Amino acid sequence: MAEKSKTTFYVTTPIYYVNDVPHIGHAYTTIIADALARYHRQKGLEVFFLTGTDEHGQKIEKTAAEKGMTPKELADRVVGRFKELWKQLNISYDYFIRTTEQFHEAGVQKIFQKLLAKGDIYKGTYQGWYCISEENFLSEDVPLEPEGYKICPDCGRKATLIEEESYFFRLSAYQQPLLEFYQQNPQFVRPQTRMNEVVSFVKQGLKDLSITRTTVKWGIPVPGDPRHTIYVWFDALHNYLTGIGYDWNQELFQKFWPADVHLIGKDILRFHAIFWPAFLMAAGLPLPRTVYGHGWWLKDETKMSKSRGNVLDPYLILEKVGADALRYFLLREIPIGQDGNFSHESFVQRINSDLANDLGNLVQRTLTMVVNYFAGKIDEPGEEKEEDLRLSSQFAETKQKVIEFYDDYALNRALEEIWVYLNTINKYLADNEPWKLAKQPDQRPRLARVLYQSLCAIKGISYLLYPVMPETAGKIWQLLAQKKKPVEIKLAELKFYDFQAEEPIQRPEALFPRLDLKEFIGEMDKQKSADKKETKPEVKRMEYITHEEFKKMDLRVAKVLSAERVAGTNKLLKLQIDLGTEQRQIIAGVAEAYAPEDLIGKEFIVIANLQPAVIRGIESQGMLLAAELDGKPIIPFFDREVPPGTKVK
Numbered sequence: 001m002a003e004k005s006k007t008t009f010y011v012t013t014p015i016y017y018v019n020d021v022p023h024i025g026h027a028y029t030t031i032i033a034d035a036l037a038r039y040h041r042q043k044g045l046e047v048f049f050l051t052g053t054d055e056h057g058q059k060i061e062k063t064a065a066e067k068g069m070t071p072k073e074l075a076d077r078v079v080g081r082f083k084e085l086w087k088q089l090n091i092s093y094d095y096f097i098r099t100t101e102q103f104h105e106a107g108v109q110k111i112f113q114k115l116l117a118k119g120d121i122y123k124g125t126y127q128g129w130y131c132i133s134e135e136n137f138l139s140e141d142v143p144l145e146p147e148g149y150k151i152c153p154d155c156g157r158k159a160t161l162i163e164e165e166s167y168f169f170r171l172s173a174y175q176q177p178l179l180e181f182y183q184q185n186p187q188f189v190r191p192q193t194r195m196n197e198v199v200s201f202v203k204q205g206l207k208d209l210s211i212t213r214t215t216v217k218w219g220i221p222v223p224g225d226p227r228h229t230i231y232v233w234f235d236a237l238h239n240y241l242t243g244i245g246y247d248w249n250q251e252l253f254q255k256f257w258p259a260d261v262h263l264i265g266k267d268i269l270r271f272h273a274i275f276w277p278a279f280l281m282a283a284g285l286p287l288p289r290t291v292y293g294h295g296w297w298l299k300d301e302t303k304m305s306k307s308r309g310n311v312l313d314p315y316l317i318l319e320k321v322g323a324d325a326l327r328y329f330l331l332r333e334i335p336i337g338q339d340g341n342f343s344h345e346s347f348v349q350r351i352n353s354d355l356a357n358d359l360g361n362l363v364q365r366t367l368t369m370v371v372n373y374f375a376g377k378i379d380e381p382g383e384e385k386e387e388d389l390r391l392s393s394q395f396a397e398t399k400q401k402v403i404e405f406y407d408d409y410a411l412n413r414a415l416e417e418i419w420v421y422l423n424t425i426n427k428y429l430a431d432n433e434p435w436k437l438a439k440q441p442d443q444r445p446r447l448a449r450v451l452y453q454s455l456c457a458i459k460g461i462s463y464l465l466y467p468v469m470p471e472t473a474g475k476i477w478q479l480l481a482q483k484k485k486p487v488e489i490k491l492a493e494l495k496f497y498d499f500q501a502e503e504p505i506q507r508p509e510a511l512f513p514r515l516d517l518k519e520f521i522g523e524m525d526k527q528k529s530a531d532k533k534e535t536k537p538e539v540k541r542m543e544y545i546t547h548e549e550f551k552k553m554d555l556r557v558a559k560v561l562s563a564e565r566v567a568g569t570n571k572l573l574k575l576q577i578d579l580g581t582e583q584r585q586i587i588a589g590v591a592e593a594y595a596p597e598d599l600i601g602k603e604f605i606v607i608a609n610l611q612p613a614v615i616r617g618i619e620s621q622g623m624l625l626a627a628e629l630d631g632k633p634i635i636p637f638f639d640r641e642v643p644p645g646t647k648v649k
């Protein structure tokens, strides 16, 4: 919660990977952040709202290669998609950071160096399960199979235990400081259940963290040791510092750091609630106030994923209902910490009942009466009765509760309160029956009072709705012929009796047309199948290399002298090979297709000048070439004997 004396508010979203196009899940976090940013601006705080993209790492390198693009080309394209969506959703970010920006890279390198000098980063050997096909280390949580190996969760193939040189962050040293910090700052992780998860995880002990890779090219090089690139999470988390001036604008940085709230999905909680504060402690920087882990949006009770084909495309919904309806639905339907299910039925139901009926009808009916009975400009209202005073005092109470909920990031509760009050206005109108008063000429002052009270209430409530539905709030104020926009009034200045129309009120159009469920589902499906037809398989663009580049590879004929299995693996063979001028040892992942005795005496091609690697603790001094079919290797052999060591070109 913001402290009383604070004059700034710094909110962030995760930075999104550019190997995927934006979907409802990404939109959700960003909409929460936008609502909070807008609310704090209304409060009169100076707000910085940071979002952006996470552009380095193996996943992006790989996706780009599959699409025949460079990683930067892929990133540029996807960044365009994100920015376009944020524009359509009225996301009022202050800066969109990209981790490929020079100032970010420099900032990350600087912190890396600082921690290295301090001894919180050191060089060691990383041992982990590596998936050859995904070219990726498996996360530590992947369980060991009873046979003693791990299966890659992405491709389902067996992974290999390998070792490589790596820089480590001394996370183990921060176990106690973190536990103390959590205890002193119970609001650091929210909701509370997530804090409990984090604490119990940290209590189990923390291992040092490998934070560089030699297998990934597309990343920030380790300063002074460019064979290593910085692990994408170490790189990415620091965006929260570099995005507000760390190492390039001291004044800005001082003003906004530490962040008030990092909004994240629950899947990336450990990175933010454990690694991130530990990195900051090591760097001697203040820690963020809150990491808020929100739940997941599911589609028809299952997790959305590209492969299931159930990812919700926000553009489709936006086209049909506009930004505010989507913003409202996502923020209203579930408490921020919980998972929610996105079904077309519940979406249509909410739009129709909350927006078209409760809000839209109220505005339309009231304004239409002002036009019909007073030609758009109401007379001097008659004296206030008790129920009129009640409407205004209930507004004050609602405002207070809404503020408390917004301050507590409980956006759905704030919206609930707003709707309780909308119903209070509706009931006030039903009880006071202005349509009957209109038929009695002597009741004109009373009629004016009832409509005046209603206009005040509508103006006030739409102001409170502004953080979530900025366009609608603005539109309602315009319909009410207000000179100012909701954004131009500070929360503390908002009063119930502050209604003055600049011009006569005009007959309004419906704010939210009702949706027909069948038609809505039909349109979504139609659009989906049209999309499918349009998506042609991506034609891979060939990335040519020059003959010079090819010549750098030293391909040679090798003859197998001896072969044996590598103990504890199903895939690996240790081969002694004759390269003509020398003997070498290579480790080859071919044991599932070839028994050791099948290979003895055989000849095949190896890359002789490949940098040696340690696989399963054994050095491999070269690599044989093989095709892969259904996950199994097929080695090309020669159709006649060739002297070992003969060059292949």
Ligand code: MSP
Pocket: 013, 014, 015, 016, 017, 024, 025, 026, 028, 029, 054, 236, 237, 238, 239, 263, 264, 265, 266, 267, 268, 295, 296, 297, 298, 304
């Ligand atoms: N690049 C990292 C974050 C680095 S932050 C220093 C990343 N990117 S992501 O694009 O995969 O995901 C970004 C966010 O979107 C995560 O917080 C994730 O939880 C959220 N969502 C992705 N799909 C989601 C849903 N279906 N529902 C709600 N949010 C989900 O992780």
